[in-house]
Amino acid sequence: MTLQEVQELLEAQVLCGNDECLKRSVRVCFACDLISEMLLYLKPQSLLITSLTNAHVIHAAQVMDAKAVLFVGGRRPDESVVRSGESNKIPLFTTMLLTFDCCGRLYEKGIRGDKQ
Amino acid sequence: MVDSLAYTPQITLDFEIGEKDFFVAGECASRVKKTLQQLGLKQDVIKRIAIIIYEAAMNVAIHATSGRLVVHVEPDAITIRTEDVGAGIEDIDLAMKEGYSTASYEIREMGFGAGMGLSNIKQCSDDLNIESRVGVGTTLNARVFFRDERRHEGA
Numbered sequence: 524m525t526l527q528e529v530q531e532l533l534e535a536q537v538l539c540g541n542d543e544c545l546k547r548s549v550r551v552c553f554a555c556d557l558i559s560e561m562l563l564y565l566k567p568q569s570l571l572i573t574s575l576t577n578a579h580v581i582h583a584a585q586v587m588d589a590k591a592v593l594f595v596g597g598r599r600p601d602e603s604v605v606r607s608g609e610s611n612k613i614p615l616f617t618t619m620l621l622t623f624d625c626c627g628r629l630y631e632k633g634i635r636g637d638k639q
Numbered sequence: 640m641v642d643s644l645a646y647t648p649q650i651t652l653d654f655e656i657g658e659k660d661f662f663v664a665g666e667c668a669s670r671v672k673k674t675l676q677q678l679g680l681k682q683d684v685i686k687r688i689a690i691i692i693y694e695a696a697m698n699v700a701i702h703a704t705s706g707r708l709v710v711h712v713e714p715d716a717i718t719i720r721t722e723d724v725g726a727g728i729e730d731i732d733l734a735m736k737e738g739y740s741t742a743s744y745e746i747r748e749m750g751f752g753a754g755m756g757l758s759n760i761k762q763c764s765d766d767l768n769i770e771s772r773v774g775v776g777t778t779l780n781a782r783v784f785f786r787d788e789r790r791h792e793g794a
Contacts, residue, residue: 558749560755563762579661
């Protein structure tokens, strides 16, 4: 599914990422709140779901070639973090939903974890 | 993509890491990744190197009072070295165990401090050496080979 479809499905707001970025498709998702786990398990082209909002999330996403980052629970990163997402061409989203609901909705639509 | 950088001049990248300079780790990893991509190294090798750099630099920022990270690109390997002045590691074997951590709440809140740093580094390295003196500091040397015959088996 495209990132735009993900955005609609998860009732998310786009923090950064233009229309072109939102046309990118995503098939794999990884959710966690530990940077070391992101470094260990995050596969290229994944959607990263997290409740962490600091600059490490963008660095980890950039290093591991994540496709986009979704912040859950209505969390919003600082403006500097959003700018970092923008300059690294990583679309960022925020949703009021929590991790379980995001993963459940995505799973129903055929998105899978990166170990499958 | 290449297995060897035989015709590439050797490169050294050097970063200063201050006490609690938490965000420099990601910047180091990110910058080295971009440099290695320009050299045309394989993605999986670049990832392993970036993870080592991220975790090793983070360890310096968390546990030391000052330190540096040096990445040396050779024709068939990359060496990542951190040297720091600080608390040192009392029991290296224990520190290597996944889940063992002495990190503070502040570090954990940031998404680190789960005791995965050194084991992540070990998993990504072909060769790892850590020397430490309590109250003096720690030196970490990790190597990643990228010639086919010495390719990391766990990756």
